[in-house]
Amino acid sequence: MAKAHTLSDNFNDNSTDTSKWLAFGKYEEVNQRLELRLDGLSKTASGYTSTATYDLTGSRFALEVIQTLRPVVGARTFLRAFVTEEVNEVGMLVENGLLHCGQTVGGTRTALASVPYEPARHLWWRLREDSGTTYWETSGDGKSWQVLASKVNPISLTAVKLSFGAGRDDGFPSLGLAIFDSANAPDAGLPRRVEERRLSAQRVREQAAELAAARPHAAHFNNNDEVNYPSRNYVGNYSKGLRHDALGDPDPVSYGSLLRALESRDPGDFEEILLGGAKKLTNPQAGLAFDLEAPDAQAVTLPPAPRFDSEQAADEMGELYWMALARDVPFIDYATGAATSGSIIQGAIDSLNNQFPGFGGTRTVNVQNLFRGIYPGEQVGPYVSQFLLKGNADPRKPEGQGRSALDGYITYGSQVIDQRHWTVKGFPEVGAAADYLTSFPRWLEVQNGRDDRGNDQFDMTRRRFIRNLRDGANFVHFDQVVNAFYNAAFYLLSEPTGNQNQGTGRPMVDMEFPSNPGNPYDPPGTAGDSRTQVGFATFGPIHLLQVLIEVAGRAGRAVWWQKWGVHRRLRPEEYGGRVDNALNERRSYPFSASIRNALSYSTGGLGLHFRARYGTGSYLLPQAYPEGAPTHPAYGAGHATISGACATILKAFFDEKAPIESPVVSNADGTALTLYTGADATQLTVGGELNKLAGNIALFRNAAGVHWRSDYTESLPLGEKVAIGLLQEMSRTFNEDDAFFQFTKFDGTTVRIFDGCVEPVAVP
DSSP: OOBGGGOOBOOTTSSOOTTTEEEESEEEEETTEEEEEOOSSSSEEEEEEESSOBBOTTOEEEEEEEEOOOSOTTEEEEEEEEEETTTEEEEEEEETTEEEEEEEETTEEEEEEEEEOOTTTTSEEEEEEETTEEEEEEESSSSSOEEEEEEEOSSOOSSBEEEEEEEESSOOSOOOOEEEEEESOOOOOSOHHHHHHHHHHHHHHGGGGHHHHHSOOOOOOOOOHHHHOTTSTTTTBOOTTBOBOTTSOBOHHHHHHHHHHHHHOOHHHHTTOOBSSSOOOOOTTGGGOOOSSSSOTTTSOOOOOOOTTSHHHHHHHHHHHHHHHTTTSOGGGHHHHHTSTTOHHHHHHHHHHHTOTTSSSOSSOOTTTTTOOOSTTTTSSOSSOGGGTOOOOOTTSOTTTTSSGGGOEEEETTEEEESOEEEEOOTTSTTOOOSBOOSHHHHHHHHTTOOOTTOOOEEEEEEEOOOSHHHHHHHHHHOOSHHHHHHHHHHHHHOBSSSSSSOOSOTTTSBSSOBOTTOSSOSTTSTTOOSSOOOBTTBSHHHHHHHHHHHHHHHHHHHHIIIIIIIOBOOHHHHHHHHHHHHTTSOOOOOOHHHHHHHSGGGOTHHHHHHHHHOSSOOOOOBSSTTOSOSSOSSSOHHHHHHHHHHHHHHHHBOTTSBOOSOEEEOTTSSOEEEOOSTTTTOOBHHHHHHHHHHHHHHHHHHHTSOOHHHHHHHHHHHHHHHHHHHHHHTTSOOSTTOOEEEEOTTSOEEEEETTEEEEEOOO
């Protein structure tokens, strides 16, 4: 019988070797890797099992694990050698942020070792047998191995099958991919272009880049949509601002001029891109810039976006049509709408549960999680984060002008920021052109570069608090992303002690919100509190404000590389053009039939509501902005990535567990704030509301019709990676003893950053 180490596969041929593997679940060998997704929301698994049995004695089986599923309870990525599966086996798995080594003998499972999972340190997993002892081992490079557990062989290993993959017990949205790069195959190294970039970053950053130079660069892969549809060249990719044919499909020559520039990276080639009109592309060279601190723009990556022809893309599009229909429904009326048969809110809930189950949000959809994000805190309390509504309480100020948090004024020193803003007119108002690009001729003109920016119709009757999706979409139309996080920083720095609605302490002196536990100067009275100093340029307000803007730029460059250099995913408005062409029988496309069926009048649900609002004949996705989407690709999302980075910085500077008391919500017309009295009113925290703030900023772009759900889901963690890298390098520079940053990541795990190290923390 063959030894286990003779079974090898580097997955470079992009097809399953059926002589070696029996595949199960949803799998794809692509990008010279094996990528696994989990179908549906019930218990399921995907992966490979060897077709033959192998002798593991005096042998080994090593697996390169590039990425595991998101660390939630019930979702696992595994490697096992078994005689009888789940009866007699040995194996390793990652679940809930921990790497476990264990055995199952006669159906009884025994854990032998568990350690916090660190992707870089635990890149390779290996099961090895030597002289009657089984070893469970890991490695960061596939060469130097660390033994996590060893034991006299618990089962016979002379004839075992080898299996690896991913599985889950319960439904959870957006578990991501499990990715394997090789099985018992030597590492051939990173792709040439990626490796060149890593070495170039090391040279530019020189001695100040010790940590960054040691940080390996990720390899970048897209969903291959540029070659997936040879009869419809580039229809699954972003092309707005380039040239198009009469039905809005990309002109191959124009698109090719973009690809030529991206491949050559020659500034002159970018000047030769063939545009469709006067409107210019947004910053395609940004991801080629180097940074002197934080991860290089090309050191982090995103998984491939859903393919143009995938069910997920169609289901995400279904949610966007519903968000467009619901733009003017006040958030405080969602509960009433969910209880009203035939309402838009009830229609959206029913449709997302039944017509578009793979849209990527929490299932089962209900009034509390409709159109919301999936990360901790996003589904607690009101839809809108308190950092977009509340003001500081200042007992020195007059009634109605900042004495109460309900006045909505954030203290900026002696100035104030009003949380009210100028909104745009809603659809129900007679004569208001609130939704745009609903006619094909104008849509086509905009695809070819027509510039309709500045044609918004503002509601000038009064400024309003964010009350619905349209207000939120308008907020993220004109911001620079960091605005909201600066506001949150000033709110947290300025709120005096008291009940957070009627403060009694001294603003900016007696601070209501404590600093992060790792701050060497605050919170006062703790073990780490300095007896003689306070923070300012380090671990104080200036430090915080500096890092917010620094991380915003670095996160922006990282995601711009993903947009232009890797994925080039089309915008929802472009997908809507394909839908419109297909349903009007102008041209066929290989997208999922679910969106076609849902928009059909005869099926009810989305089709009925959509035609009632926009009439017959148009299936374009209504845009909240006159110009539609920006002139850069969709994936990842700039707002979402920068928001993920900025929220991470704020969590690193403040105690994320501190409560947000007396939460507020806007009334139906946005003219006033009222106290939120839901059953979860006492469960809001600083960390949860910062996550919600990041989710709001990202998903309000979806509400405008310019981004996809998966743009949000994947981009917040991308921004977080940039922020963690920045803090990691910054932590090497401090003179203060024992200072650290500690916070909960979007995936629910906790990390501590100190002296150039990032370590997982077990939190009870």
